[in-house]
Amino acid sequence: MHAVYPLVLGALLFSIGLYGVLARRNAIAVLLAIELLLNAVTLNLVAFGSILRDQYGMGQVFTLFIITIAAAETGLGLAIVLLLYRQRATADLGEQRELAEPVERFDADELVPATELSTTEPSTTVLGAAR
Amino acid sequence: MTHSYLSPTGVEIAFVLVGLVILGSGLLVVTIKNLVYAALWLVVCMGSVAVEYLLLGAELLAWVQVLIYAGAVIVLFLFGLMLTKAPIGPTEELNVRNRWPALLVGLGAAGTLVTVVVQAYQHTWFDPRSSVSLGTGRSLGTQVFQYWVLPFEVLSVLLLAALVGAIVLSRRQRDSEEAEA
Numbered sequence: 001m002h003a004v005y006p007l008v009l010g011a012l013l014f015s016i017g018l019y020g021v022l023a024r025r026n027a028i029a030v031l032l033a034i035e036l037l038l039n040a041v042t043l044n045l046v047a048f049g050s051i052l053r054d055q056y057g058m059g060q061v062f063t064l065f066i067i068t069i070a071a072a073e074t075g076l077g078l079a080i081v082l083l084l085y086r087q088r089a090t091a092d093l094g095e096q097r098e099l100a101e102p103v104e105r106f107d108a109d110e111l112v113p114a115t116e117l118s119t120t121e122p123s124t125t126v127l128g129a130a131r
Numbered sequence: 132m133t134h135s136y137l138s139p140t141g142v143e144i145a146f147v148l149v150g151l152v153i154l155g156s157g158l159l160v161v162t163i164k165n166l167v168y169a170a171l172w173l174v175v176c177m178g179s180v181a182v183e184y185l186l187l188g189a190e191l192l193a194w195v196q197v198l199i200y201a202g203a204v205i206v207l208f209l210f211g212l213m214l215t216k217a218p219i220g221p222t223e224e225l226n227v228r229n230r231w232p233a234l235l236v237g238l239g240a241a242g243t244l245v246t247v248v249v250q251a252y253q254h255t256w257f258d259p260r261s262s263v264s265l266g267t268g269r270s271l272g273t274q275v276f277q278y279w280v281l282p283f284e285v286l287s288v289l290l291l292a293a294l295v296g297a298i299v300l301s302r303r304q305r306d307s308e309e310a311e312a
Contacts, residue, residue, distance in 0.1 A: 001259050004249055007252055009153065019234060022232065056279075057270070061275055067199050068289075075293055078208070079297040083300050085215040
């Protein structure tokens with residue numbers, strides 16, 4: 001078999017997963033796309049393990065390890081998403097702005113704006129109401 | 132033995148066909164508007180990846196993939212969807228409003244990776260049949276317990292830690308809050 005077939009398939013699947021991670025807004029949908037990324041990597045590992053056939057069986061053993069780590073990652077990730085949903089009543093990643101810096105607007109001639117503009121508070125009403 | 136693009140072997144044809152299934156279902160996973168359907172298309176994708184493992188000669192891994200990914204992980208996802216009251220019907224909420232940067236990054240990554248891989252491996256051929264003996268349970272087990280014992284044990288501790296962490300995270304905190312009050 002030509003080595004390009006599995007490797008190109010892995011590359012394309014990785015790109016699809018990358019698009020999914022960036023384009024999805026729901027946290028669970030992002031986790032689904034991360035699974036696609038991990039599968040692309042393991043497909044590459046199996047292909048290289050089959051091409052190189054080294055003494056230690058690295059490709060397939062590492063794939064086994066990655067599958068284990070992916071299971072752990074999914075469990076923890078979903079627990080975190082669940083906690084997020086309980087506290088904020090949404091799993092939307094676009095809404096998680098509590099740690100973001102407040103947007104301050106600078107004019108060109110205002111070089112010390114911190115004291116005047118500190119009254120613009122970030123809106124936490126939506127997030128606080130969920131508790 | 133001569134190789135040619137114009138006379139593909141049966142394994143290659145099967146690989147490309149299953150690969151098309153993988154790419155199609157992968158695209159549906161990241162674009163479909165219904166979150167439950169996305170999780171179910173991921174089952175198709177994982178199952179097809181397992182078939183590709185079989186075609187590449189990794190027999191045990193194919194079954195592990197079916198058991199753990201297509202079985203356990205997807206069930207976990209469906210439980211997560213249920214518990215977060217995710218939108219069941221088709222919604223626009225699933226995607227970011229401006230998808231062009233994501234599309235650009237995805238296409239850029241695809242172009243770069245495919246170019247590099249094709250340039251690097253266009254003269255490499257291998258016989259997946261000769262690696263079948265590598266992928267059996269016996270040889271994989273021998274390798275894990277001969278060369279990779281320490282990573283294996285570390286991984287079991289990691290799994291335990293993830294299990295405990297997930298339980299601690301998802302437990303309701305009401306008792307401690309009442310104790311504080």
